[in-house]
Amino acid sequence: MSASDAPSERAASPRRSWGPLALALPALVLLVAVIGYPLATIVIRSFTEPQAGLQNYSWFFSTPVNLVVLQRTFTISAWVTLVCVFCAYPFAYAMTAVGPKLRMLLTLCVLIPFWVSGVVRTLSWVILLQDSGVINSMLRSVGLDGVRLIRTQTGVIIGMAQVLLPFMVLPLYSVMKGIDLRLVQAARSLGAGPIRAFFTVYLPLSLPGVYAGAIIVFILALGFYITPALLGGPRSTMLSTLVQNQVLSLLQWGRGGAMGVVLLVATFLLLALAGPLMRQRHKQGTR
């Protein structure tokens, strides 16, 4: 490129950076209106209701049950993420390995739950998981009696993982289908066994999909409400239920807001900590 071309290129570059932003404008306007504004209101109310000050936050941190439930919310979400990774990974791989017709079928399997109402799905889990339910009667026929699934954390994790599975499968699939399988073949031809080829070549290449899916699933899980309410018991109550009680039954918008803000900040902190770790691993993986 000659030096005389430089001015025209400089002139073109602002257009290149602002043009795409204009395309994002409708989405930005929508986000500010339906997320930004209500969120700001919640934050403000958490500091101003019923009086200006930090009373909602000092209440939150001085009430033991809030802290127990906050911690539980993160624990359950982490388990759900883990279950989703282990279920979705082989599934997404299978989607890349089969022919187009079968792939269509597998995609449908992932997407159908999206089209069914969350309440209906959760109630189906009630029927499956309850003490006199399908799973327990199967377990009983092989001699396992009295396994409690419903109204336990296990039940909540199973139900939530099923609801959130598509959010793990789809990012994984989109990354996996871009992986050149010849790299694995190359590893094999250089003497790596199938397991080693998977762990040193395929797995690192697929990690970006795992991270993307894990973050989406984890964040969505933090705010879950219906599933833990219907499948869980007192020991699996998540923070959203407590927020609901403060706002809907006690009309304590300030406290409800403070709980939401605490959850949001905790999530940001966690992601800020996990982010660099993931980027580093990712770099190692693609090196």
Added chain:
Amino acid sequence: MTILRSRLAAIGAVAALGVAMATGAFAQEKPVAGAVAEGSLKGKTLTFASFGGIFQDGQIAALKEFVDKSGVKLLSDGPTEIAKVQAQVESKNVTWDVVDTADFPPYVHCGTLFQKLDFSKIDTSKIPQGQVSDCSVPAMNYGVVLMYKTEKYKDNPPKNWVDFFDTEKFPGVRGIDGSGDFTGGLLEQAFRAAGGDPKAMTKDDIAKAVDKVRELGGDTIYWKTGAESQQLAEAGEADMIMMWTGRAMTAVKNGAKFTPAWQDWLVVMDQLTIPVGAKDPDASHALINAYLGKSAQEILTKETSYTPINSEAKPVVDDSVAAFLTNTPERQSQGYQQNIKFWVENFQAASEQWSAMMAGG
């Protein structure tokens, strides 16, 4: 001219009320529950908020005569949430004209979220005693009843709530209403089971009552919806369940092998209210007055199996429904009335302790 016409109409119609209100005239006659003036609300729209399901369908069915006669357009909305009422009242954009609420809200928020009712426009003479408050009339009556698994307890069944809380004499899984706010009557019974006197309960005793519920143990089921309680009974997932009478009736009808222990069944009701700042309070009052009528209440009971709140209503229902109606003399003598005043005064403390327990704390 308008006044003259309205006066003539008032003489002609049994219910002068609706016409007088609709035409803005002053004729004040004693309202009669259920009476509606022909065409009195033509061109107007009322929005009725309630809890959905067959209950709200039945309420709308009960109001059909009111709609047909008055010419009003009736919209149905919900589910009722006090936070939504608050949002409407505070933004001065009240879209709900009549709201069906749970027991306590009209007492807790009387004058702030719900307006004081004008009882010159509502006939309360047929409502069972002690159920009308400054800001509410009952929407129906029901009970919370102890249902136990018949075969589990055979010859020695639980008789009342004290037995419900006695897990040594009566082992088994309990099911408790965890659908929303605490039930005052249950906490009073828990306090009694803990050795206290519910009539002399103080704020500090709430913790003792909640502890008694907590002591039922880790396998206690806190059902979240009426449907879930019914399903628990039908599947036999619990051995003793605290149930709403309507759901208990349906569960038994569907084959649940459960028996009610009626002693100290808890008297509960839904309330009808008008939010502060409702567009047309006169029309809202007219709806409530119509709702309380004999035939409206008969339809309500037939459709929903809840107990009517007009003492003259004689709904025709089959035996399975009749077995769970709570307005017979026998049931009335067994019922336990919670101390509404106490729970309204201590609403925040009780609600917080209850929800902490419900969250596993």
